[in-house]
Each structure stands twice: as C-alpha cells, then as structure tokens.
Amino acid sequence: MSTAEDLEAMAKRRGFFWPAGQIYSPVAGFWNYGPLGARVFNALIDAWRKWWIYDEDAYEIVTTNILPEIVWEASGHKEGFNDKQTMCVKCHMRWRADHLLEEKLKIKGLEGKSPEELTELIRKNNIKCPECGGKLSDVFVFNLMFKINVGPTGETPCYLRPETTQSSVIDFPFVYRSQRAKLPTKIAQIGRSFRNEISPRQTLIRMREFSMAELQIFFNPENDKYEKFAEIANDKINLLSAEARLSGKETAVEITVSEAIKKGLIPNELIGYYLSKVQKFFIFLGFEKKHLRFKELLDDEKAHYSKRHWDFEVYTDDFGWVECVNNAWRTDYDLSRHEKYSKQKLSVFEDNKHILPHLYEPSFGLDRIFLHLMLHAWRNDGKRTWLALKPMLAPYHVAVFPLVKKDGLDKVAEDVYNKLKVKFKAFYDASDSIGRRYARVDEIGVPFSITIDYDTKSDGSVTIRDRDTTKQVRIKISEIENYLEKHIS
Numbered sequence: 001m002s003t004a005e006d007l008e009a010m011a012k013r014r015g016f017f018w019p020a021g022q023i024y025s026p027v028a029g030f031w032n033y034g035p036l037g038a039r040v041f042n043a044l045i046d047a048w049r050k051w052w053i054y055d056e057d058a059y060e061i062v063t064t065n066i067l068p069e070i071v072w073e074a075s076g077h078k079e080g081f082n083d084k085q086t087m088c089v090k091c092h093m094r095w096r097a098d099h100l101l102e103e104k105l106k107i108k109g110l111e112g113k114s115p116e117e118l119t120e121l122i123r124k125n126n127i128k129c130p131e132c133g134g135k136l137s138d139v140f141v142f143n144l145m146f147k148i149n150v151g152p153t154g155e156t157p158c159y160l161r162p163e164t165t166q167s168s169v170i171d172f173p174f175v176y177r178s179q180r181a182k183l184p185t186k187i188a189q190i191g192r193s194f195r196n197e198i199s200p201r202q203t204l205i206r207m208r209e210f211s212m213a214e215l216q217i218f219f220n221p222e223n224d225k226y227e228k229f230a231e232i233a234n235d236k237i238n239l240l241s242a243e244a245r246l247s248g249k250e251t252a253v254e255i256t257v258s259e260a261i262k263k264g265l266i267p268n269e270l271i272g273y274y275l276s277k278v279q280k281f282f283i284f285l286g287f288e289k290k291h292l293r294f295k296e297l298l299d300d301e302k303a304h305y306s307k308r309h310w311d312f313e314v315y316t317d318d319f320g321w322v323e324c325v326n327n328a329w330r331t332d333y334d335l336s337r338h339e340k341y342s343k344q345k346l347s348v349f350e351d352n353k354h355i356l357p358h359l360y361e362p363s364f365g366l367d368r369i370f371l372h373l374m375l376h377a378w379r380n381d382g383k384r385t386w387l388a389l390k391p392m393l394a395p396y397h398v399a400v401f402p403l404v405k406k407d408g409l410d411k412v413a414e415d416v417y418n419k420l421k422v423k424f425k426a427f428y429d430a431s432d433s434i435g436r437r438y439a440r441v442d443e444i445g446v447p448f449s450i451t452i453d454y455d456t457k458s459d460g461s462v463t464i465r466d467r468d469t470t471k472q473v474r475i476k477i478s479e480i481e482n483y484l485e486k487h488i489s
Helices: 003-014 035-054 069-075 097-105 115-124 165-178 242-246 257-262 269-285 333-342 366-377 409-420 434-444 454-459 477-488
Strands: 017-019 031-033 066-068 082-087 094-096 140-143 147-150 156-160 185-194 209-219 236-240 253-256 292-296 308-316 320-331 348-350 353-355 358-365 378-380 385-387 398-402 426-428 448-452 461-466 472-476
Touching: 003 017, 003 366, 003 378, 003 434, 031 035, 035 185, 035 209, 035 269, 035 366, 066 069, 069 156, 069 165, 069 333, 082 097, 082 115, 094 097, 097 115, 165 185, 165 209, 165 333, 165 358, 209 269, 209 366, 236 257, 236 269, 242 292, 253 257, 257 269, 269 292, 269 308, 269 320, 269 358, 292 320, 308 366, 320 333, 320 366, 333 358, 358 366, 366 378, 385 434, 398 409, 398 434, 409 426, 409 448, 409 454, 409 477, 434 448, 448 477, 454 461, 461 477, 472 477
Parallel strands: 236 292, 398 426, 398 448
Antiparallel strands: 017 031, 066 156, 082 094, 082 140, 147 156, 185 209, 209 358, 236 253, 292 308, 308 320, 320 358, 348 353, 378 385, 448 461, 461 472
C-alpha cells in the first residue's frame, strides 16, 4: 500500500478521521475527525491563530455559514463559481472534466480550458466513463454552491458559503468603525465552507464540507510600502512565476522577496511580506522547504475576483503538488461589487480622502494542511511505525505508564499523570506489555513516554523515552515538568 493508504487505515483504526455517516452508505466528500484527529486539528488551529491573528493584531470575527442570494450575485459566485463536468450517457455518473482528462492523459493545467476545448479532448482521445465504459456527454458548466431555501415556505433563497471572505468584506466597515481601525485592517476567520464538488476524492484533499482559516487584509492601494517588510526582505521563497510557467518551466526557483519585487514577480511589499510568512509558517509546522513552493496562476486559471494569485503547494509522493493556501490579490473587486449591489458606501476616510481599500487574502485549507502534516510525519523503518509530529501538534504531549499494575507502581503512575495533565496533554495506559504500549503511542505521534518502575519507588526517578530516537533517560519526578516544557516548546 502507499503511504496515504497506510495512513488512512491507521487514521480510521486509531481515531484520527473517518467518513461521515459510515454506518449507512457514506456520501462522498464528508469526513469527521475522531478524538485524536480533533486534538491535532485544534493544535493546528491554535498555531494558526497565534501566527495570523495575535502576531498580526488582526480582528477575529465569527460569521454565519448561510448568506442570502444577493450576496453571491454581488460577489460573482453565482455566475462564476463553476466547474466543468461531463456525464456518462449510460450510467449517468458525473465527472469533473479537467481532472478526468488530466488523470487519463497524464497531463496538467487543464483547469482553465473552456467546455468546448475539454469536449474536444474527450472526443479526440476517445475518453470513456471510468465507471462503466460508456460514452461521455459534452462538457457543461456546474455551479459549486449549495442552494437552500430559508423560511417556512422557502421564500428566501440563500446559499451555504463556499468561502468565508464575503462575510469579512460585508462586515469590514463595521469592524473598521467599531474597533477604530486604520489601514491596513486585518480581519480573520476560522470556519466551515461548502462546495458541491463533482467528484470529491483523496480523503481530506477534495471535500464538500471543509474548514478554512482566512486572513483578509484591507489596504491602501496607493501605498506600495509595508512597515514590516524589512523583517523579511532577504527571506528566500520557492517561487514558480507565471512568467516561468509560460516559458514552459515547472520547477520553482529560490529567490529573495526583495529581488522578486524588483523583477515584478511580486507586486508590492505587503504581498511579499505575507507570501514569505506563509512559507515560514509551514516550516514552523514541520515541513521541509524543498517540499514547498508558490505557483503563480495564469490568467485562465485565476478566479474571477483575482488580479494576481499564488497557490502555495505542498509536495508528497502520493499526491504530487497540492494547493494548501490560496494567496489572492483581489483588488477592490469585492468592496466595489458590494457597494454597487447594496448601494452603500464601503470606503474609508483616511489622509483627508476617501479610500476604497484593496483586499489581499491568504486562505488556508486546514483539512489539507492536516492531511499533509500527517503524511510528512509518517515514518516506518521496517521495525516500527511512528508519527514524527512536532510535539506541539501531537494529540498528546506525554504518555504515563506503570511498568506493571501491582506493587504500588500504578498508584505512583496515576499520581504523576494527574499532576501532568494540569499543564500538558497527558495520556495514561496500564494495559499490555510496556513494548506494546510504546508501539501504540509511537503510532499516534506521542513524543514522550514516562515509565514508572521499581527504581521509582526507591529513588524517585522515572524513565522518559523519546518517540523518534527511542532513547531513554532517567530524571527525577520533580524534574519532569521542566523537561517537558523545554522539549515541547
């Protein structure tokens, strides 16, 4: 089996994630996090909140999943948030046309092709239905939003949101005024979004309900300087520019942010700062830089709202390069459209003039990041399997074991556990041999295991075992907290 298949099997067995509604016939594209997955997922959110809300002095808001139809007309999603699909005329299975063709023809870059161009490729290459071998229909456009009718008679047409952005845009003037803010104004959201994917697949990569963490930065487009830029000017990022892609290149180059701006590959200091910070955040989470890159989208690949757009991608052997962060310079598209449709002014007054801010947005797909963290942490040396997650992301920081459940060792172990769980994510297990217990916590990524043995009763010392190296050291019970604080932070 592949790493992804091994990981999925372990995730279901140990309680990281599994299909929603699985005692029935699960509907594709919906996944639940189990007890261990929820712990890792929440640790990821905690890290994101520190980096992108607290460190950025951003205003976090919590908004509704449902918005009226007029919002999505104004945003352009009702008209332009589409995928191209084809249907088997025999079994009536539906497929996302560009993905099907990329898979069958072993090529990339078909997302921006028109329905007519995709239909021509299907006919030219005699592509058949993967399910039954039947003939495929001409390619047609399919809107990805879930429509719902609100009210006792369904009189109010609404949609589940496909992104959190529109709520931030609509609420921008209220946040700006209530918090006495100044540009650039940063609004953050962490929440659920919904997209009626034609063919959801690859577990947590392409889902119909998923979690996003987004930072919307509203800034003055006339100011091309950014106060924090000096901090990252010489940082090197892995960049595959649109210019390089148009010349046939598909390998990112390492370039400093300041040099990328000079060459016009990045438009201004603010965007350069946030691109660099995205890469730094992923390295902080534990990814290797060689597995990370920014890919700038071409004109026919960009969303309807985007002037410049960089997909931040993570590489795995199982899935290749996968977008995990959408970095979009949306200009004043959103605010100007909502001004038009709402007939309300959304500009701000600064420096003795009215300014309609531009919007730049790094949008993080939390489920994809979670899955890639797990894939990159997966280890198997032929003797054992372990998850080499950073301690702060692990479902538990430490496991506490009595060597045996007798002679008072279990009582001492319970006392140690009860003290540690006040400050740390601690886990207690007294079942089976000590070797089996080590194997169980290795598999789920617990970085440290404490064993209470007979020497503990005589000298007050315990064994602490490291998950990654399996090396053990002895320390006093009184030293455990300091040891864990040093190694977990």
